[in-house]
Amino acid sequence: MSGEGLGARAADSGVRLPDLASAVLEAAAAVWAELSPDAVDTPAGMHRRAGQLFSATHSLLDSVCHGFIRQDHAEVERHDLDRAEFINDLLTGRAEPGELAARAHRYGIRLAATHTVLIARGAGITADISHRIDVALAARFGDGNTLTTLRGGELVCISVGGLRGVGAELAHLLLAQLGAGKWQLGIGRAQPGLRGLATSLSEAGSTLDHAEKLGFTTPVLHAGDLLVFPVLLRDREAITDLVITVLGPLRTARGGARLYLDTLAVLFDNQGNHTATARQMHLSVRAVSYRLERIRDLTGYHPGEPTQRFTLHAAVLGARLLGWPEDQA
CATH class of the missing domain: 3.30.70.1230 (Nucleotide cyclase, GGDEF domain)
Incomplete structure (x- = not known):
C-alpha cells in the first residue's frame, strides 16, 4: 500500500495524525535498530546509510500525512454536504417524515421539540x-x-x-x-x-x-x-391606501416627497426629538421645524399632535416597507 493510501486508511479508521506520525517514526527507528553494522563500514558509510533511512522516512511521512489530510478534508466536506442537505430538507419539509426523523436522530435533533x-x-x-x-x-x-x-x-x-x-x-x-x-x-x-x-x-x-x-x-x-410589520403588510391594499392618502400630497412639494418622508423617518427614529433629528440630518433645528410645518400644510397631519402622530408614523413605516414613492405610481 502506498504512503497516501496508508494515510487515507488511517483517517478513515479514526487514527489521529500525531499518532500516525509517531508510528511512522517508530517504524523507522525499528528499521535502524535491525541494521547490522557491516565489518567494513566506516563512519562515512554509517552516515550515508543513516541519511538514506532519514530521506526514505521523510518521504514516507510526507506521503502519509498528505493522504491523511486529503482524506480528512474529503470527509469533512462530505459531512458538511450531508449536514447542509439535512438542514435544507428539515427546513423545507421535502423529505419523507420517517426518513427525516432517522436522519435527525443522527444530529441530536428531536422533530417534536421546540426550536429557534x-x-x-x-x-x-x-x-x-x-x-x-x-x-x-x-x-x-x-x-x-x-x-x-x-x-x-x-x-x-x-x-x-x-x-x-x-x-x-x-x-x-x-x-x-x-x-x-x-x-x-x-x-x-x-x-x-x-x-x-x-x-x-x-x-x-x-x-x-x-x-x-x-x-x-x-x-x-x-x-x-417586529411583529407589527407583517401585520402592516398583511393587508397590502389597506397599507397602500394609508400611505397614498396620508403622504400622497407630499408629492406636490418642491423637491418631491422623499425629502419630507426622510425627515419624518429620522424624526420618529429619534423619538420626536427635533435637535437629534437636525444633528443627524446636518440641518438646523429651524429647518426641521419648517419642514414639519410644510408637512402639516400639505397633508393636514403633524407629528407634534398626539392624535396624529400614530397615523403619520404608521404611514411612514408603510411607505418604507412598500418602497414608496419610487415603487408607487
Whole structure:
C-alpha cells in the first residue's frame, strides 16, 4: 500500500495524525535498530546509510500525512454536504417524515421539540466561517443543541428552543469573524414541531428583509420585536391606501416627497426629538421645524399632535416597507 493510501486508511479508521506520525517514526527507528553494522563500514558509510533511512522516512511521512489530510478534508466536506442537505430538507419539509426523523436522530435533533432558527447575512460569510462557527457553538452549548450551516449564502443556525445565549454567542462569533457593521442577525421565535422550524425560518428571514427596507442597522433583530410589520403588510391594499392618502400630497412639494418622508423617518427614529433629528440630518433645528410645518400644510397631519402622530408614523413605516414613492405610481 502506498504512503497516501496508508494515510487515507488511517483517517478513515479514526487514527489521529500525531499518532500516525509517531508510528511512522517508530517504524523507522525499528528499521535502524535491525541494521547490522557491516565489518567494513566506516563512519562515512554509517552516515550515508543513516541519511538514506532519514530521506526514505521523510518521504514516507510526507506521503502519509498528505493522504491523511486529503482524506480528512474529503470527509469533512462530505459531512458538511450531508449536514447542509439535512438542514435544507428539515427546513423545507421535502423529505419523507420517517426518513427525516432517522436522519435527525443522527444530529441530536428531536422533530417534536421546540426550536429557534437564526439567520445571519453578510457578504463575507463563507463555508469555512460557517464551519468554525458551528464548531464553536457546539463546544459552547453541546452537541445536538445547535446545528449550523451555510444555506443560499446565509448562515442558518437551528437551536433548541429555550436555550439561552445562542443569539448573543452567535453575534459575538460573527463580530470576531467578520468585524462590525458587516453582518446582521435575524432570530425567529421558538416554534414547536417540524412545521415550526419552517415558521421560525420564515420569521428570521422576514425580519432581515423588513430591517433592510426600513433601514434598521441594529446587528441583532428579534422577530418578536417586529411583529407589527407583517401585520402592516398583511393587508397590502389597506397599507397602500394609508400611505397614498396620508403622504400622497407630499408629492406636490418642491423637491418631491422623499425629502419630507426622510425627515419624518429620522424624526420618529429619534423619538420626536427635533435637535437629534437636525444633528443627524446636518440641518438646523429651524429647518426641521419648517419642514414639519410644510408637512402639516400639505397633508393636514403633524407629528407634534398626539392624535396624529400614530397615523403619520404608521404611514411612514408603510411607505418604507412598500418602497414608496419610487415603487408607487
